[in-house]
Amino acid sequence: MRIKGSCRCNTVRFACDAYAPVPYLRCYCSICRKTAGGGGYAVNLGAHAGSLAIAGGQGLSVYRARIDGEVSTGERNFCSRCGTFLWLFDPSWPALLHPFASCIDTPLPKPPEVVHIMLRYRAPWVEVPRGKRHRHFDEYPDESLEEWHRRLGLLSQD
Numbered sequence: 001m002r003i004k005g006s007c008r009c010n011t012v013r014f015a016c017d018a019y020a021p022v023p024y025l026r027c028y029c030s031i032c033r034k035t036a037g038g039g040g041y042a043v044n045l046g047a048h049a050g051s052l053a054i055a056g057g058q059g060l061s062v063y064r065a066r067i068d069g070e071v072s073t074g075e076r077n078f079c080s081r082c083g084t085f086l087w088l089f090d091p092s093w094p095a096l097l098h099p100f101a102s103c104i105d106t107p108l109p110k111p112p113e114v115v116h117i118m119l120r121y122r123a124p125w126v127e128v129p130r131g132k133r134h135r136h137f138d139e140y141p142d143e144s145l146e147e148w149h150r151r152l153g154l155l156s157q158d
Contacts, residue, residue, distance in 0.1 A: 001156040003047070003106040005086060005099055007079035011059035012086060016097055019156050020046030020149040023101040023108055025115040025141065028122035031065045035076060036085035036100050040126035041116075044088060044098040045108075046145045052087075052097055060086075112152055115141050 001021040006013040023043040027033075032042035054060070061080040065072045074090040088098040101108060113133045120138040122128065128136065135141070141148075149155045 001106075003045070003099065003104050003108070005103040006105055007059070007082050007084035007086060007103065009079065009082035009084075010056075011081045012054065012056040012079045012084075014052060014054045014086065014099075016047040016049075016053070016087075016099060017051035017156075018045050018047040018099070020145050020154070021108060021156050022111050022149060022152075022154045024111050024113075024145065024148050025117055027117050028126065028128075029118035030121050031067075031076075032118070033121070033123060035063065035065075035078075036102065038102055040123050042085070043101040044145070045101055045104070046149070047087075047097040047099055049089060049095055049097040109154070112154075115148065117141050 001018050002015060003018045003021060004015045026041040026043055028041045033040050036042040059079050059081050060077055063076040073092050074088055076085055077087050078085045084103055085100050086103050087100060115135045116128055117137045118139060119136055
């Protein structure tokens with residue numbers, strides 16, 4: 001599925017082919033929560049890195065978080081003008097790109113279930129939804145982004 005996204009001030013616009021376009025998880029880790037989480041969490045999609053097309057790339061900046069004292073290889077790309085976080089790219093997995101669902105302008109499918117991860121790091125003010133459509137993990141989920149999409153028949157064939 002071809003998806004398009006942009007920052008709030010429209011300086012940076014991008015498009016990419018998402019093989020996993022359904023917003024399946026909410027990450028409550030301190031990095032996601034503090035850099036890109038509007039609800040105390042961030043939601044990433046799965047896309048093919050080679051399909052990324054960028055307009056306004058001069059407005060991009062990269063943030064690399066410290067995790068356990070080490071600088072992460074993950075590159076969180078954001079607009080240097082308005083601060084909107086756009087996508088995560090990690091050269092350790094060069095074929096993958098993870099756009100933040102919050103900046104996608106293309107209508108995205110509604111998820112049939114939501115996976116809540118890194119709950120041990122959530123802010124105390126955040127209320128986590130419960131119910132049969134919600135799965136909860138203190139840290140990492142038991143299946144990957146691609147496995148979840150595959151199990152539910154949601155992988156994009158475009």
